Amino acid sequence: MTRYQYLATLLAQRIEQGLWKSGEKLPSVRQLSAEHGVSISTVQQAYQVLENLQLITPQARSGYFVAPCKAQPPVPAMSRPVQRPVDVTQWDEIMTLLESRKDKTVLALGSGSPDLSQTTLKPLWRELSRQVQHNPDTVLGYDDLAGKAELRQQITRLMVDSGTLVSADDIVITSGCQGALSAALLAVCKPGDIVAVESPSFYGTMQMLRGFGIKTIEIPTDSCLGISIEALELALEQWPIKGIILVPNCNNPLGFIMPDDRKRAVVSLAQRHDIVIFEDDIYGELANDYPRPRTVKSFDIDGRVLLCSSFSKTLAPGLRVGWIAPGRYLDRVLHAKYATAGTNVPATQLAVAAFIRDGHYTRHVRRMRRVYQQNMEAWTCWVRQDFPDGICVTRPAGGYMLWIELPEQVDMVCVSRCLAKLKIQVAPGSMFSASGKYRNCLRINCAQPLTETNREALRQIGNVVYEALEDANTLTPPKAPV
Amino acid sequence: MTRYQYLATLLAQRIEQGLWKSGEKLPSVRQLSAEHGVSISTVQQAYQVLENLQLITPQARSGYFVAPCKAQPPVPAMSRPVQRPVDVTQWDEIMTLLESRKDKTVLALGSGSPDLSQTTLKPLWRELSRQVQHNPDTVLGYDDLAGKAELRQQITRLMVDSGTLVSADDIVITSGCQGALSAALLAVCKPGDIVAVESPSFYGTMQMLRGFGIKTIEIPTDSCLGISIEALELALEQWPIKGIILVPNCNNPLGFIMPDDRKRAVVSLAQRHDIVIFEDDIYGELANDYPRPRTVKSFDIDGRVLLCSSFSKTLAPGLRVGWIAPGRYLDRVLHAKYATAGTNVPATQLAVAAFIRDGHYTRHVRRMRRVYQQNMEAWTCWVRQDFPDGICVTRPAGGYMLWIELPEQVDMVCVSRCLAKLKIQVAPGSMFSASGKYRNCLRINCAQPLTETNREALRQIGNVVYEALEDANTLTPPKAPV
Numbered sequence: 001m002t003r004y005q006y007l008a009t010l011l012a013q014r015i016e017q018g019l020w021k022s023g024e025k026l027p028s029v030r031q032l033s034a035e036h037g038v039s040i041s042t043v044q045q046a047y048q049v050l051e052n053l054q055l056i057t058p059q060a061r062s063g064y065f066v067a068p069c070k071a072q073p074p075v076p077a078m079s080r081p082v083q084r085p086v087d088v089t090q091w092d093e094i095m096t097l098l099e100s101r102k103d104k105t106v107l108a109l110g111s112g113s114p115d116l117s118q119t120t121l122k123p124l125w126r127e128l129s130r131q132v133q134h135n136p137d138t139v140l141g142y143d144d145l146a147g148k149a150e151l152r153q154q155i156t157r158l159m160v161d162s163g164t165l166v167s168a169d170d171i172v173i174t175s176g177c178q179g180a181l182s183a184a185l186l187a188v189c190k191p192g193d194i195v196a197v198e199s200p201s202f203y204g205t206m207q208m209l210r211g212f213g214i215k216t217i218e219i220p221t222d223s224c225l226g227i228s229i230e231a232l233e234l235a236l237e238q239w240p241i242k243g244i245i246l247v248p249n250c251n252n253p254l255g256f257i258m259p260d261d262r263k264r265a266v267v268s269l270a271q272r273h274d275i276v277i278f279e280d281d282i283y284g285e286l287a288n289d290y291p292r293p294r295t296v297k298s299f300d301i302d303g304r305v306l307l308c309s310s311f312s313k314t315l316a317p318g319l320r321v322g323w324i325a326p327g328r329y330l331d332r333v334l335h336a337k338y339a340t341a342g343t344n345v346p347a348t349q350l351a352v353a354a355f356i357r358d359g360h361y362t363r364h365v366r367r368m369r370r371v372y373q374q375n376m377e378a379w380t381c382w383v384r385q386d387f388p389d390g391i392c393v394t395r396p397a398g399g400y401m402l403w404i405e406l407p408e409q410v411d412m413v414c415v416s417r418c419l420a421k422l423k424i425q426v427a428p429g430s431m432f433s434a435s436g437k438y439r440n441c442l443r444i445n446c447a448q449p450l451t452e453t454n455r456e457a458l459r460q461i462g463n464v465v466y467e468a469l470e471d472a473n474t475l476t477p478p479k480a481p482v
Numbered sequence: 483m484t485r486y487q488y489l490a491t492l493l494a495q496r497i498e499q500g501l502w503k504s505g506e507k508l509p510s511v512r513q514l515s516a517e518h519g520v521s522i523s524t525v526q527q528a529y530q531v532l533e534n535l536q537l538i539t540p541q542a543r544s545g546y547f548v549a550p551c552k553a554q555p556p557v558p559a560m561s562r563p564v565q566r567p568v569d570v571t572q573w574d575e576i577m578t579l580l581e582s583r584k585d586k587t588v589l590a591l592g593s594g595s596p597d598l599s600q601t602t603l604k605p606l607w608r609e610l611s612r613q614v615q616h617n618p619d620t621v622l623g624y625d626d627l628a629g630k631a632e633l634r635q636q637i638t639r640l641m642v643d644s645g646t647l648v649s650a651d652d653i654v655i656t657s658g659c660q661g662a663l664s665a666a667l668l669a670v671c672k673p674g675d676i677v678a679v680e681s682p683s684f685y686g687t688m689q690m691l692r693g694f695g696i697k698t699i700e701i702p703t704d705s706c707l708g709i710s711i712e713a714l715e716l717a718l719e720q721w722p723i724k725g726i727i728l729v730p731n732c733n734n735p736l737g738f739i740m741p742d743d744r745k746r747a748v749v750s751l752a753q754r755h756d757i758v759i760f761e762d763d764i765y766g767e768l769a770n771d772y773p774r775p776r777t778v779k780s781f782d783i784d785g786r787v788l789l790c791s792s793f794s795k796t797l798a799p800g801l802r803v804g805w806i807a808p809g810r811y812l813d814r815v816l817h818a819k820y821a822t823a824g825t826n827v828p829a830t831q832l833a834v835a836a837f838i839r840d841g842h843y844t845r846h847v848r849r850m851r852r853v854y855q856q857n858m859e860a861w862t863c864w865v866r867q868d869f870p871d872g873i874c875v876t877r878p879a880g881g882y883m884l885w886i887e888l889p890e891q892v893d894m895v896c897v898s899r900c901l902a903k904l905k906i907q908v909a910p911g912s913m914f915s916a917s918g919k920y921r922n923c924l925r926i927n928c929a930q931p932l933t934e935t936n937r938e939a940l941r942q943i944g945n946v947v948y949e950a951l952e953d954a955n956t957l958t959p960p961k962a963p964v
Contacts, residue, residue: 182822
């Protein structure tokens with residue numbers, strides 16, 4: 001972190017903590033420069049960051065003031081999904097979301113795309129182009145079933161950071177994390193089986209369960225601590241659950257990082273009930289704090305955790321490079337991969353391997369962690385300004401997703417239809433529930449740069465939400481939020 | 483076809499027909515030049531081709547003679563598989579085959595790889611590199627679920643040649659033909675269902691059935707005409723079959739092209755029994771004759787044929803670009819694709835689309851049809867010279883696979899283990915049967931150039947087969963071939 005960023009974070013914290021109240025004048029640039037022993041321009045840059053975040057406002061010839069701002073909204077309470085196995089629905093809504101990808105004029109705030117505009121990504125496509133030109137035989141031929149050895153080697157090196165020690169032979173390259181989870185589920189489950197998930201839970205994974213005819217049971221989940229171990233234990237006692245899908249680090253959509261003691265607890269619960277854990281670590285490298293959090297797999301002693309991940313969020317989804325460390329299910333996962341997808345594209349694998357080997361990956365991910373954290377702070381601040389009272393907002397520990405819970409009367413499925421007409425796409429919360437719960441919630445992708453377009457889009461979302469709330473209130477008396 | 487190739491084909495036909503007997507002297511270069519009104523060098527080139535094919539031998543100062551050669555072996559008879567639904571086995575053998583891919587010193591005659599050395603392929607990787615450099619946003623971002631529109635457009639144009647008229651909206655891009663078939667099966671079938679296949683049948687497809695818990699029933703298949711309509715009808719009357727997988731054009735492994743009346747018959751049979759047809763057209767563009775044969779889909783009137791194909795055999799497998807025209811199952815196929823593999827790599831799709839658009843595809847495929855046909859003739863000739871009597875060999879109408887049936891005593895699984903030590907990989911026939919039949923058969927990939935290394939490899943295969951046959955004969959009295 002550079003000096004001005006450090007200073008900006010420090011000042012932002014003081015504002016959050018109420019050291020300076022709303023409307024109060026902030027210390028002058030000169031004062032801060034002397035107090036912190038930094039240059040005038042460093043303080044100016046820090047103030048610029050806070051201004052961009054709309055935490056402070058400049059006033060001509062009198063300095064900076066704390067922006068008028070509502071109080072920080074609370075985080076969503078523990079979720080309360082239906083506590084029995086159900087079939088996954090909601091495909092139509094997801095198709096609508098996917099269809100809107102085709103229209104490039106739509107602002108895709110509902111998608112899972114990372115920011116692809118950073119210069120630290122440039123060596124990747126230079127490398128991709130180089131591989132194609134200098135290595136045509138390998139690039140055009142069939143890949144090994146497990147994927148390119150050089151890439152698997154590099155992945156094992158990266159995994160050390162999360163306390164996960166596996167050899168390259170224990171890794172299988174897949175087409176993104178979707179390919180990894182799909183091979184994992186096919187290797188372990190059969191139709192009619194029951195798999196537990198966090199609630200809310202990523203819609204892509206749930207549609208996969210639907211595709212394979214697997215029933216799902218949604219487990220209450222805390223927006224800061226993750227899945228309720230107690231509720232999971234109760235469900236395990238009550239139902240013949242085959243496995244559990246967890247996104248324990250930088251959860252999608254809630255953004256939490258499960259504390260280590262809970263990760264340990266869930267592993268020992270899995271052992272006691274002899275079930276498997278499907279761990280989705282796709283956002284794990286994008287935790288705000290470094291070193292990155294441990295995986296659940298790092299607590300696994302008997303190979304029952306199938307760790308799935310990909311470079312779709314850290315680098316670029318168009319690479320379709322993911323992987324799985326399937327523990328004791330290696331042979332079955334290889335068969336499942338062969339049976340569903342065959343082999344992968346060698347070119348993108350070789351490019352990623354070289355990108356990691358040459359140190360570009362570490363540099364890029366370090367930058368993205370910072371960028372996404374700043375973005376999320378700014379978007380949270382915007383949400384606070386633009387949305388009605390009575391909302392709850394997550395405080396993500398990483399990744400780039402914000403989950404907003406609106407008053408119960410607001411139907412985000414309807415709101416998102418109105419927004420579609422304005423060429424703004426958001427992900428309504430119901431997609432994140434097997435049975436269409438969370439209709440009053442939405443997930444916003446904060447990966448995109450802090451531009452005036454994005455600022456304006458959020459303002460429009462706020463307006464439509466306000467209208468929906470007013471309409472609902474004229475029809476029905478207001479209720480307390482969920 | 484150039485002049486000398488035309489002449490070579492004509493002369494080869496006359497030798498095959500017995501116009502000139504084994505050991506007989508052929509007309510002089512001058513005579514042929516006068517007879518056919520072509521230049522001396524054209525005749526010399528034609529004779530060179532025949533010499534390379536080992537159909538003729540030069541003798542110093544006396545001209546060319548018909549090479550001593552065994553009679554053309556017969557084609558394999560109609561297959562006689564087990565006539566009831568079974569679970570697919572044989573995964574271990576396939577893993578052995580796939581594992582040997584890793585060792586680049588192994589001569590992969592058992593693989594399905596096309597010839598990637600032709601210069602007509604060069605514009606493809608130039609285009610791939612160009613896309614990466616000039617189109618990074620599209621290349622790095624998420625693809626549309628159905629795949630790139632420009633590619634789907636080009637594919638509909640190509641499909642007209644096979645009498646198949648579909649719109650770009652009716653096509654879904656997949657990760658190779660494996661991805662297409664996998665989405666098709668998942669969209670239509672559930673575990674426990676029964677699907678009929680030709681016998682022998684491509685092992686990859688059968689392992690997919692195994693992966694999805696689908697039972698398979700192998701239907702007797704003629705090595706020239708394809709699946710027995712009568713046997714299929716009997717099976718449909720006897721078992722609750724959900725669908726049938728066909729490779730009607732340039733079948734893998736038998737090389738036949740199903741006559742049009744049989745294609746029509748199988749479609750009307752499917753209508754009568756209300757089942758679906760999964761058509762695998764991956765080698766269809768590589769038929770010896772032009773225009774290419776029609777697809778079964780071209781006879782489909784009510785959307786029950788799911789046509790699956792890819793560019794893995796015509797261009798390069800490392801692209802992982804396949805597609806499906808799923809007829810009435812479009813929505814379910816889209817969901818199945820989303821659930822198992824997610825989206826595809828945009829870069830290779832855009833490169834292929836440009837390659838077709840600019841006319842390179844037609845040029846390349848035209849060349850490859852000729853190259854593969856010549857290769858197969860040469861390899862057939864080599865097989866005749868190197869293998870024991872009593873074998874049957876297919877006469878493929880396209881593609882680049884040769885299927886050889888050896889005397890019943892030969893166990894190709896054992897032979898292939900011996901060959902593995904010599905760094906030669908072949909595909910034993912048992913992989914092509916759900917229950918491990920065809921142990922006395924093998925499939926050879928003839929896509930590779932007619933080099934001395936390949937010639938020597940086939941000689942070594944012949945030697946090991948001879949040894950295996952002798953060993954078997956000393957242990958048990960010889961039996962008639964199947």
